[in-house]
Amino acid sequence: MSEFSLIEAYFSAVGKSRPDVILGVGDDAAIVAPSAGESLAISVDTLIEGVHFPVATEAYDIGWKSLAVNLSDMAAMGAKPKWVTLALTLPHADDVWLAAFSRGFSDLANQYNVQLIGGDTTRGTLSITVQIMGSVIEGQALTRSAAQVGDAIYVTGVLGDAALGLRSLSESLPVTEVNKAALLEALNKPIPRINEARDLYPYLHSAIDISDGLAADLSHIIKASKVGAVIDVSLLPVSEAYRQCQLTEKDYDSALTGGDDYELCFTVAKSSEAAMLAEAKTHTLAFTKIGEIVSGDRLTIKYRNDLYEAHQHSYDHFIQE
Ligand code: ADP
Numbered sequence: 001m002s003e004f005s006l007i008e009a010y011f012s013a014v015g016k017s018r019p020d021v022i023l024g025v026g027d028d029a030a031i032v033a034p035s036a037g038e039s040l041a042i043s044v045d046t047l048i049e050g051v052h053f054p055v056a057t058e059a060y061d062i063g064w065k066s067l068a069v070n071l072s073d074m075a076a077m078g079a080k081p082k083w084v085t086l087a088l089t090l091p092h093a094d095d096v097w098l099a100a101f102s103r104g105f106s107d108l109a110n111q112y113n114v115q116l117i118g119g120d121t122t123r124g125t126l127s128i129t130v131q132i133m134g135s136v137i138e139g140q141a142l143t144r145s146a147a148q149v150g151d152a153i154y155v156t157g158v159l160g161d162a163a164l165g166l167r168s169l170s171e172s173l174p175v176t177e178v179n180k181a182a183l184l185e186a187l188n189k190p191i192p193r194i195n196e197a198r199d200l201y202p203y204l205h206s207a208i209d210i211s212d213g214l215a216a217d218l219s220h221i222i223k224a225s226k227v228g229a230v231i232d233v234s235l236l237p238v239s240e241a242y243r244q245c246q247l248t249e250k251d252y253d254s255a256l257t258g259g260d261d262y263e264l265c266f267t268v269a270k271s272s273e274a275a276m277l278a279e280a281k282t283h284t285l286a287f288t289k290i291g292e293i294v295s296g297d298r299l300t301i302k303y304r305n306d307l308y309e310a311h312q313h314s315y316d317h318f319i320q321e
């Protein structure tokens with residue numbers, strides 16, 4: 001298979017055919033038409049085999065996850081995703097692998113009305129870089145820096161399942177087979193919270209997606225916003241599978257520090273909370289209040305009235321250097 005037949009077969013028609021794409025895959029550059037009154041939101045993420053997904057991950061799931069993590073960044077900005085490019089480095093051109101990868105990527109792109117408009121294909125160790133572009137109404141992006149003292153802190157969905165899914169690959173966890181499958185599903189096929197973010201963003205002050213673990217990501221909000229936060233781990237939403245893995249009633253380390261959840265953490269003014277919750281009710285996803293923004297510059301983690309000490313730490317690519 002040549003580079004060009006590979007691109008033609010697997011990447012020339014991925015995702016929704018959007019009317020604002022003037023030129024997609026095939027020329028030296030793609031041409032798109034941004035809408036008046038909107039600003040562009042742009043983000044890029046690389047996934048490397050063995051770092052961002054286990055070596056044995058199915059090609060379909062790799063395709064899905066490489067787009068999901070980028071969509072999650074759009075969700076965290078309150079942005080509407082539109083266009084993506086894909087830089088793919090492959091050890092060899094394997095048709096079965098490429099077909100499954102392309103399907104995983106397409107299934108998610110179709111769901112969120114995103115079109116693959118270009119990319120690059122090279123040979124080497126498996127690595128996938130996706131750049132996503134979307135839009136926000138001018139001046140309405142949801143940033144990390146707009147949390148205010150008194151805001152309530154919420155998270156979507158449940159936390160810690162992806163981290164436990166990863167652990168389940170190398171150690172025996174006390175979960176049923178069905179629950180183990182659910183943990184692996186959370187690790188391999190995260191669902192970006194685009195729809196929820198698009199509906200809720202007018203009510204929110206700040207947001208971040210939880211990719212490195214709640215404690216690390218909430219710390220980014222408080223640093224950028226120059227505030228502090230107090231959260232109570234006993235309020236963290238966890239799944240039935242998570243509860244089966246808890247060695248003690250108090251074990252919230254995976255929910256607090258585990259990566260790869262791709263849920264949203266956001267802050268909302270007390271005066272907007274009721275309206276936000278009314279909008280949240282139109283979604284099946286859980287929205288859980290876990291704490292409050294306070295003055296200062298520290299993240300205080302409690303278990304009810306006591307301080308909580310985590311024994312795990314969030315992932316950092318360069319921490320040992
Ligand atoms: P160039 O020689 O200009 O770098 P390429 O040969 O890399 O162009 O790519 C040819 C066309 O195919 C371009 O439009 C490029 O955007 C697109 N393309 C290449 N690889 C991919 C990919 N993995 N996914 C989507 N489009 C791709």
Ligand code: MG
Pocket residue numbers: 119120121
């Ligand atoms: Mg190229």
